[in-house]
Amino acid sequence: MKCEGCGAELQCENETLPGYIPREVLESKVLSGEKILCQRCFRARHYGKLMPVHLKDFSQQLREIINSMNIDIVVWVLDITDFEGSYDSMISAILRDVRKIFVVNKIDLLPRAVTVKEIEGWVRKNLNEESFEIILTSATKNYGLKKLFESISKFQRVLFIGVTNVGKSSLFKKITGADVSITPFPGTTLGLIHAKIFKTNLYDSPGITTGRRVIDLLKPDSQKKLVPVKHLSRYTFKPEKDRVIFLGGLCRLDVNFESEMRPIFQVFASESVKFHETSETKADELWRKLYGKLLTPPFDPEELSMESLNFQEKTFELNVAEELSIAGLGWLSVRRGPLEICLKTIDGIYVRKREALINPLRKERRT
Template structure:
């Protein structure tokens, strides 16, 4: 028997493993005909507490084997973290599969970005073939759910895949009404969960942990704090030369430029992420002293500690209409340039220079 919230196999032996529920509690809920939730899901729903559980790497290999068993693969991407959710592992295993791309959380973008602009931007960023269609969705606003449901109704058996925290389970619940565990914590789903939508059977999968996003380096409580829930934070900066800009404590930009006019850039990230601009001469001392304090994430100085991370540096030349995205954290968008910056981040984190997604001079988002 599996947990009806996260899909983990029910077991009574170890609290540290997925699917644990005390035997007496399990027996009582069965006898009373109540929903069976593992202890982890019960605490997440009723107390807002999620115990961390690492997804077995065996599931990644299992996913490669089972994708051929489904008529369509529904690959869910997060528009607020496109570089983090467009994972190379999934690109490889889904490249020649029949798939539908769902771009979720579009309600978190500024209304200056139109639906058509989002779709055009995503099409330019995709590097894979055999895409049947792209759907833009928001479970918060229920945008795009009806159209997606109509499309999925053409198939008997579909599989939802994606990295953690893209909103797969929220989409499955919106489509089917299934009582899945939906929490603000990444990685809530731990096993395959089956739900019905009229004649279509939908399977939800555990979110994949990429280790190429900032949030993948953080504990669950900190991830919950920094991931955008209702909107993105946006701030505009007009820095002078020899300034250092921090997006939290895990992403540092040293600004260099030689133009007549000062550059202007905007930064987009979750509400819990802290921005800070300082003189480059003070940056080293401030970074270590305020890491995990003024500079969030991380949410504490020790998870992870400054000294435990391997840091790398990259330089980028950016101009108007370009952005620099930090996977699992946010992005910097150039409003006046050019601008040269040196980025310092943890070693494996993806940093991507890309064409701008957000342009404040364009039309707003229309209703479905």
């Protein structure tokens, strides 16, 4: 018997494991024929709290599930606001010989100046895949759902996959009408959830945690804060030489340039990420004093103490129409350059210089 919200096997023995429900509650629900939710789903839905449980890494099971269940096609859901964090090379390797559709979610969070055509073209250039279909969606705005349904209804067995926080289960619920648990917390889905539309069997899978995103290092309550909901914050900087810009307490940008004309760039991130500019001479002391306070995330200095973290440092040369993306946090987009950025963030976080998604030279508007 499974929880109807997250798909975990129900059990009454261990509250720290997925699917826990008190025995008396389970027996009562079975007798009354009511919908059965595990304690974790019940509290997340009704009280906005997510109980911590020990989770297995679903990526290790992915290949076995695809083969054993004779999956016809995989719907890989990506987050356009965190492309580097949601398109992971490990997952790509697992799915190398698997037929798939790429669903690019949350396009409503981008500035409206970016057209649908431009988004699709940019994604197609940045996917390291031989042949694929791309569908742009917004689960919150119901955009692209009809096209997605038409594409997957041609198959008998469809598996939805993706890293945590991309909106995969929201799309699954909108397409199928299944009463899955949808919360702002990461890792809500713990087991396979099945729904059927006509002859098509659809399966929602647990979100994958890669460990290469800033958001992966935070606790569930903090991850919830870091996921953008209504919009992305966009802040414009025109720094002088030898200035330092903090993106929360986990990312530091030391800016330098040779030109007499100051560079201009914008930083895009969740509204909960606090930006702060200071001088190079004050930066080290400010980082220590305001870490987890003014500089968030982390949202609690005890959550990830600076002393426990190893920071990596890498220098990037950037020019107009180039961006620097920090997986699970946000990205910097150059409006006037060139400039040099020395980026310091946690060791293991994926950082990538890329062609601009938010291109400063565009004139079209989204249609």
